[in-house]
Amino acid sequence: MKKFNLQGLFKKNPQATLGVDLGSHTIKIVEFSGNGREKQVRKIGRALLPQGAIVDGSIKDHEAVQEVLERLMENLQPSLKKASTSISGYSVIVKRIHVPYMTEKEIEENLIIESEKYVPFEISDVYIDFSVLKTYEDDNGGSDIFLVAAKKDIVDEYANLLEGVGLTPAVIDVDAFTLVNAFELAFGKVEEPAVLIDIGASKTNLNIVRQGMPIFTRDMTMGGEQLTEAIQEATGLNRDDAEVAKTAGTKDTVLSKEIANVVKEMTHLWTKEIKKAISFFKSSAASEEFPTCVFLSGGTSMLAGIEEYFTDSLGLETRRLNAFTGKTSDKDIDEKYLERISPQMAIASGLAIRSAE
């Protein structure tokens, strides 16, 4: 197995993999049957992790994570044994850089020297990979590439976890790129640039995608956990009650109002950060790369009213991402349930279409 594989990012090999998204709050699994456009959702499921089991993309409590994953696998009984998962956080560096080389072979040969300029870790401690974005045929030449470096111990940790439940790790990807796959799964290669934003529990991945390629990516430390904490502070509820009130709402009108205020303040902060990231991208992008719409995913994107709020605040039409758009599902899967949880399953869906070469 190639431990870390960015190349072939968009190859849709007929042999799909089991998509396993190991989030800090929830483990998500998606399995497709069938090939190409005929894909059908065969298995889908999620399970909560104990708090603190995965922190900043690092598995702190291996046993607890393995136990939850094992139970979820037992419930779902997936057919595929080859699995894909993704990592994010401090141990992964994703950078768009310019290199003075034109061919993949040249880039590969010089990758370590180039990486040393950008990677804040010992090069011997990381897996390095790249994906060519653009090759310049003019006098100056060179190429724009996405450089990805991931700490070996973290990648190995994730691979070991999959092996521990009887799966064969096929691909260990980066959250940001799987999101682009999920978008393509839903809509194909869209010409117009779009912003994809996955708001999880502890972090938010922002990606700008154009013609099926990521052109900008940024990780931000904001998410649903922060919102739960703010609700606790404002209302005096304990964590569990705050979490329930946040996700399922409450009949208590006073409490409901308090929560709505906290949500409003928090989403205001989030959209401010997102606006900054988009402006930063636009400051060095060509006008045809300017995004025209936003797609939200991640569990926190299931917050009521978030689409409207983002649309107004960002000045860009915002919708939730349903990676299963146009796909059929197994008769045992309730369609309404599938539609409701689809945004939270985006990364797992993007992983499930990765190939098991």
Ligand SMILES: Nc1ncnc2c1ncn2[C@@H]1O[C@H](COP(=O)(O)OP(=O)(O)OP(=O)(O)O)[C@@H](O)[C@H]1O
């Ligand atoms: N209906 C809902 N409304 C609002 N928030 C929700 C809802 N359902 C789940 N959430 C929140 O979504 C978050 C979990 O989402 P997700 O599964 O995308 O996170 P994760 O992948 O585990 O975390 P991360 O990617 O940050 O490590 C939690 O904070 C949870 O409270």
Ligand SMILES: [Mg+2]
């Ligand atoms: Mg996540």
